[in-house]
Amino acid sequence: MPIGIALLGAGKIGSAVADMLLNESGLLRRRSGQTLELRHVVEKYPERITAVKIPPRLLRPTIDAVLKDSQTQIVIELIGGLEPARTFVLQALKAGKHVVTANKYLLAIHGPEIFAAAKRAKRCISFEASCGGAIPIILALTKGLLANDIHRLVGIVNGTCNYILTQMMRSGQSYGDALAGAQAAGFAEADPTLDVNGTDSAHKIAILAGLAFGAEVPISAVDISGIDTLQDADLKYGKELGYACKLLAIAEKIDGGISLRVHPTFVPADQPLASVNGSFNAISVFGHAAGHTMYYGRGAGPKPTASAVLADVIDVAMGTAPLLFAQLPLLTRRAKLKIVPTRQIVARNYLRITALDLPGVLAQITAILGHHGISIAAVVQHQSNAGQYVPVVITTHEAQDGAMAEAVAKIDQLKSIRGNTVRIRVLGTEG
Amino acid sequence: MPIGIALLGAGKIGSAVADMLLNESGLLRRRSGQTLELRHVVEKYPERITAVKIPPRLLRPTIDAVLKDSQTQIVIELIGGLEPARTFVLQALKAGKHVVTANKYLLAIHGPEIFAAAKRAKRCISFEASCGGAIPIILALTKGLLANDIHRLVGIVNGTCNYILTQMMRSGQSYGDALAGAQAAGFAEADPTLDVNGTDSAHKIAILAGLAFGAEVPISAVDISGIDTLQDADLKYGKELGYACKLLAIAEKIDGGISLRVHPTFVPADQPLASVNGSFNAISVFGHAAGHTMYYGRGAGPKPTASAVLADVIDVAMGTAPLLFAQLPLLTRRAKLKIVPTRQIVARNYLRITALDLPGVLAQITAILGHHGISIAAVVQHQSNAGQYVPVVITTHEAQDGAMAEAVAKIDQLKSIRGNTVRIRVLGTEG
Numbered sequence: 001m002p003i004g005i006a007l008l009g010a011g012k013i014g015s016a017v018a019d020m021l022l023n024e025s026g027l028l029r030r031r032s033g034q035t036l037e038l039r040h041v042v043e044k045y046p047e048r049i050t051a052v053k054i055p056p057r058l059l060r061p062t063i064d065a066v067l068k069d070s071q072t073q074i075v076i077e078l079i080g081g082l083e084p085a086r087t088f089v090l091q092a093l094k095a096g097k098h099v100v101t102a103n104k105y106l107l108a109i110h111g112p113e114i115f116a117a118a119k120r121a122k123r124c125i126s127f128e129a130s131c132g133g134a135i136p137i138i139l140a141l142t143k144g145l146l147a148n149d150i151h152r153l154v155g156i157v158n159g160t161c162n163y164i165l166t167q168m169m170r171s172g173q174s175y176g177d178a179l180a181g182a183q184a185a186g187f188a189e190a191d192p193t194l195d196v197n198g199t200d201s202a203h204k205i206a207i208l209a210g211l212a213f214g215a216e217v218p219i220s221a222v223d224i225s226g227i228d229t230l231q232d233a234d235l236k237y238g239k240e241l242g243y244a245c246k247l248l249a250i251a252e253k254i255d256g257g258i259s260l261r262v263h264p265t266f267v268p269a270d271q272p273l274a275s276v277n278g279s280f281n282a283i284s285v286f287g288h289a290a291g292h293t294m295y296y297g298r299g300a301g302p303k304p305t306a307s308a309v310l311a312d313v314i315d316v317a318m319g320t321a322p323l324l325f326a327q328l329p330l331l332t333r334r335a336k337l338k339i340v341p342t343r344q345i346v347a348r349n350y351l352r353i354t355a356l357d358l359p360g361v362l363a364q365i366t367a368i369l370g371h372h373g374i375s376i377a378a379v380v381q382h383q384s385n386a387g388q389y390v391p392v393v394i395t396t397h398e399a400q401d402g403a404m405a406e407a408v409a410k411i412d413q414l415k416s417i418r419g420n421t422v423r424i425r426v427l428g429t430e431g
Numbered sequence: 432m433p434i435g436i437a438l439l440g441a442g443k444i445g446s447a448v449a450d451m452l453l454n455e456s457g458l459l460r461r462r463s464g465q466t467l468e469l470r471h472v473v474e475k476y477p478e479r480i481t482a483v484k485i486p487p488r489l490l491r492p493t494i495d496a497v498l499k500d501s502q503t504q505i506v507i508e509l510i511g512g513l514e515p516a517r518t519f520v521l522q523a524l525k526a527g528k529h530v531v532t533a534n535k536y537l538l539a540i541h542g543p544e545i546f547a548a549a550k551r552a553k554r555c556i557s558f559e560a561s562c563g564g565a566i567p568i569i570l571a572l573t574k575g576l577l578a579n580d581i582h583r584l585v586g587i588v589n590g591t592c593n594y595i596l597t598q599m600m601r602s603g604q605s606y607g608d609a610l611a612g613a614q615a616a617g618f619a620e621a622d623p624t625l626d627v628n629g630t631d632s633a634h635k636i637a638i639l640a641g642l643a644f645g646a647e648v649p650i651s652a653v654d655i656s657g658i659d660t661l662q663d664a665d666l667k668y669g670k671e672l673g674y675a676c677k678l679l680a681i682a683e684k685i686d687g688g689i690s691l692r693v694h695p696t697f698v699p700a701d702q703p704l705a706s707v708n709g710s711f712n713a714i715s716v717f718g719h720a721a722g723h724t725m726y727y728g729r730g731a732g733p734k735p736t737a738s739a740v741l742a743d744v745i746d747v748a749m750g751t752a753p754l755l756f757a758q759l760p761l762l763t764r765r766a767k768l769k770i771v772p773t774r775q776i777v778a779r780n781y782l783r784i785t786a787l788d789l790p791g792v793l794a795q796i797t798a799i800l801g802h803h804g805i806s807i808a809a810v811v812q813h814q815s816n817a818g819q820y821v822p823v824v825i826t827t828h829e830a831q832d833g834a835m836a837e838a839v840a841k842i843d844q845l846k847s848i849r850g851n852t853v854r855i856r857v858l859g860t861e862g
Contacts, residue, residue: 020578020720031645032577033758128575134721136567136575143574143751144559144567146463147451147741214462272727275706280723289451289738290565290728292711296703297724307720310578318758320574320751327464327749 003317004072006040006097008063008088009079013102013129014043015051016302017076017309022052028310034317040066051302063088067095074316076309077101086110093121098322100312102129102305108203108219111210115332124325126312131204132157132281134304135297136311140285141211142328148287150212152252154427157204159279159299160195161227161247163187165264166277169239174232187279197226198262201249209251209260212285213337214330217251221339223261230264234352234422237380237393238266241350243426244274252345257338259345266350266426273427343402348377348426351394351408356416357384362392365411372407374399389418395426434748435503437471437528439494439519440510444533444560445474446482447733448507448740453483459741465748471497482733494519498526505747507740508532517541524552529753531743533560533736539634539650542641546763555756557743562635563588563712565735566728567742571716572642573759579718581643583683585858588635590710590730591626592658592678594618596695597708600670605663618710628657629693632680640682640691643716644768645761648682652770654692661695665783665853668811668824669697672781674857675705683776688769690776697781697857704858774833779808779857782825782839787847788815793823796842803838805830820849826857 005021007014020028021038029035042060043049066072075092077099079085085106089099090113099118101107107114107130118125128138132155141150156162160182167178179196182188194200202222210217227247235245243266251260267274272294276282281299286292298304315321325331355361362379369376377395384390396404408421436452438445451459452469460466473491474480497503506523508530510516516537520530521544530549532538538545538561549556559569563586572581587593591613598609610627613619625631633653641648658678666676674697682691698705703725707713712730717723729735746752756762786792793810800807808826815821827835839852 016720027580028578030760031579033760134718134724136571136724139570139575140567143746144570144742145738146745147459147738148462149458270706270708272703272706275701275703277701287565287738289447289734289741291732291735293565293567293726293728295724295726298722301722303720304722307576307578307718310720311575314577315574318755320754323751323754324749329461329464 002035002037003074004037004039004069005313006042006066006072006075007038008042008075008077010041010043010049010054011078012051012302013305013309014078015049016306017078018054019052020306020310028314032314032318034314036313036317039069039072042066063091067091072097074098074100074313076313077103078309080105082106082109089114090117093117093123096121096123098123098316099125100309100316101125101127102309104130104200104203104207108206111207112216118325119332124316124322126316126321128312129305129308131207132283132295133297133299133301134307135281135283135295135299136308137208137283137295138211140293140295141208142324142330145285145287145290145293148289150285150287152286153205153208153212153250153283154273155205155208155249155283156246156273156276156281157249157283157299158195158201158247159281160188160192161201162276162281163279164196165227165245165247168232168235169245172232172236175228175230196228198224198247201247201262205249205251205260205262208283209258210334211330212251213253213258214334215258215337216334217260221260223342225263227264231422233391234424237352238350238424241266241395242269243267244269246273246276248427254340254345257340259340259342261342264424266424268427271427343400343405345401346398347401348398348428349396349404350424350426351396352422353392353394353411354389354418355392357386357388357390358416361416364414364416365392368407368410369396372399372403374404374407398428433466433468434505435468435470435500436744437473437497437503437506438469439473439506439508441472441474441480441485442509443482443733444736444740445509446480447737448509449485450483451737451741459745463745463749465745467744467748470500470503473497494522498522503528505529505531505744507744508534509740511536513537513540520545521548524548524554524556527552527554529554529747530556531740531747532556532558533740535561535631535634535638539637542638543647549756550763553757555747555753557747557752559743560736560739562638563714563726564728564730564732565738566712566714566726566730567739568639568714568726569642571724571726572639573755573761576716576718576721576724579720581716581718583717584636584639584643584681584714585704586636586639586680586714587677587704587707587712588680588714588730589626589632589678590712591619591623592632593707593712594710595627596658596676596678599663599666600676603663603667606659606661627659629655629678632678632693636680636682636691636693639714640689641765642761643682644684644689645765646689646768647765648691652691654773656694658695662853664822665855668783669781669855672697672826673700674698675700677704677707679858685771685776688771690771690773692773695855697855699858702858774831774836776832777829778832779829779859780827780835781855781857782827783853784823784825784842785820785849786823788817788819788821789847792847795845795847796823799838799841800827803830803834805835805838829859
């Protein structure tokens with residue numbers, strides 16, 4: 001018996017999924033043992049579909065025919081955004097369909113409602129493609145690492161930002177030039193706001209942390225800063241210090257709660273995340289038994305995302321995904337953990353202070369840092385003429401983030417300091 | 432209802448598994464929803480168990496009680512080696528138990544027999560821990576990447592070799608010194624033969640390639656060379672050229688067949704496998720839709736391996752592993768593919784030729800290479816006094832391996848050449 005499938009949304013990713021279902025059915029059957037039959041393609045603007053030839057008899061203007069079709073068991077939601085995706089997903093579940101989605105925004109905002117609806121309908125929702133594109137990270141968290149108490153996730157989960165940062169590090173381009181290049185190369189949208197300001201990464205870390213910790217993770221709990229305020233000077237100094245600059249999404253258990261944050265971070269070159277370049281993504285997971293595992297691959301793009309969508313479709317078709325969803329506490333019985341504010345975390349830091357090159361200024365700075373319990377790892381002051389403003393680059397050992405912020409505020413009040421000190425956190429040795 | 436478990440073998444890994452089942456049952460239940468009950472520990476030498484306190488009432492001298500116990504659903508085989516592991520696994524399956532094993536040697540040699548026995552008994556066999564320790568690579572191949580035509584696997588799958596090679600590259604140690612250091616640090620066995628000569632890596636790539644390609648992969652099809660003949664001079668020159676030296680296990684589709692091989696390889700520093708250091712493992716997988724994904728983590732050690740074993744146990748307890756095993760063609764209906772000999776593959780090469788430093792010698796060497804259709808990427812000749820023997824290091828562009836071997840044999844026949852030329856393959860840009 002073939003498994004009937006409906007596709008909602010035939011944009012770039014939807015077209016790639018349709019293409020594989022229509023034109024690679026032999027491969028899919030040979031590899032999975034399942035016969036997958038695309039029965040409906042719901043697309044409001046069918047004239048915009050150019051990447052694949054969809055037989056007109058499959059095209060529908062609305063979801064109605066899908067909901068009524070008893071031979072459709074799986075609905076793939078690739079519309080994106082909150083509405084009508086949310087309504088369609090809830091309708092599909094209520095009509096007895098399993099749902100596969102790549103919609104991280106929807107899950108980050110309405111995850112609990114959708115999981116509960118699936119549970120009520122005795123159907124499952126699979127969402128491998130929502131985080132990390134082709135990388136089977138949801139699989140690792142919901143199966144491969146189940147025997148672990150996971151205490152930390154560190155991910156590069158936005159390919160647009162990673163592409164821009166890689167270009168800035170490699171060629172010394174400014175942020176603006178690198179962004180324009182990313183747009184020209186198709187790695188950034190015309191409006192890249194949600195990528196570069198860290199929001200997209202926050203959606204993904206909220207989903208991943210929810211699974212890793214079995215906890216409720218409201219998106220508001222994520223402390224977000226993006227790459228849009230980075231200056232090329234800091235990337236240059238970072239490179240000199242042996243760092244790669246990455247937008248990291250971090251979730252960790254700390255003080256009986258969890259800390260969630262997205263921020264540009266310097267990653268020492270000897271750590272595996274430092275070599276994740278271009279539009280690639282990677283997620284490091286730290287478990288009490290497994291230790292450090294990392295998952296690397298294409299974080300976006302039609303075919304890599306289709307690979308994850310179809311893995312989910314096969315998982316549902318086999319009956320394994322519904323069986324897992326029905327039993328796994330991580331998905332639907334989540335703990336309420338305290339959200340730990342970022343000022344309580346501990347991190348190494350890079351500081352770039354613009355200081356008057358006069359005797360005693362460095363002593364004032366180090367006195368403030370020392371007063372806040374912050375010890376210095378290295379100081380680099382570039383050559384200058386005495387009496388001019390020069391960048392003073394300082395890296396610190398681990399310090400509490402709140403103390404660090406206070407120290408920087410005090411440094412910036414010194415008479416011999418100009419402008420605001422730039423602070424970038426440095427990833428610690430665990431990964 | 433608790434799921435009854437029997438453990439065969441309580442060595443280092445068995446002890447770690449027993450420890451988690453006995454002392455972390457709350458964590459396992461909270462994370463997986465399953466109640467796992469350790470009912471039997473079969474160990475011939477119980478007096479050797481020191482890493483965990485096993486209640487004496489669970490200890491058995493033989494497997495007999497396990498086979499008769501209707502409340503034991505899962506047998507974990509951690510004895511290692513071929514016998515009695517093979518017999519016990521077949522007995523357990525016949526008695527209606529599902530089997531979880533970490534035994535790569537057993538699967539590489541007797542995989543087809545064991546898979547067929549499981550199929551006949553309508554039980555499953557799970558073996559995540561057999562390759563890559565904590566890394567959920569079997570999960571990626573049997574679930575996460577199912578929608579892909581996988582054409583290439585490249586793995587660092589032996590932690591002992593990777594630890595030794597990392598030490599040699601970092602400190603310039605000789606192979607002998609690095610091996611002694613690895614033994615002292617607990618990263619190499621007293622008898623490390625099967626690790627350093629590449630056999631262990633061959634077992635693992637045979638298992639992984641079987642899954643990736645859905646093909647029969649007899650261990651005899653793997654062309655093996657180990658790290659035990661490497662010279663520190665070549666690692667030094669490789670480092671100068673920007674390479675890391677890794678023992679790679681490679682499986683690829685080529686000319687309608689498959690090539691399988693294990694050999695020391697120079698990996699350019701900008702490729703992710705180059706940064707896999709110490710006892711870590713990583714496997715790169717190339718699929719037609721997903722593109723390049725990579726999986727990184729601890730390849731050995733009691734707790735990382737126990738993480739994989741218990742993930743399998745949970746997968747079986749949930750009923751998902753048996754459901755997958757019953758349906759997945761990759762496991763039990765395998766294609767017979769032609770084995771392509773290594774001479775037909777294409778690779779870049781590093782050559783170190785010991786040549787008399789006289790006019791015309793380099794011209795003779797390059798003429799031979801050119802005659803075999805091999806084009807040179809770079810030549811490095813270290814300073815010397817004319818008329819002495821000097822190392823000439825040559826890197827080539829991609830060339831057919833058979834042509835390369837013939838060219839080297841001819842070069843070694845030149846009068847002005849001393850000893851045998853060292854040849855190390857260089858990993859191409861795809862990964």
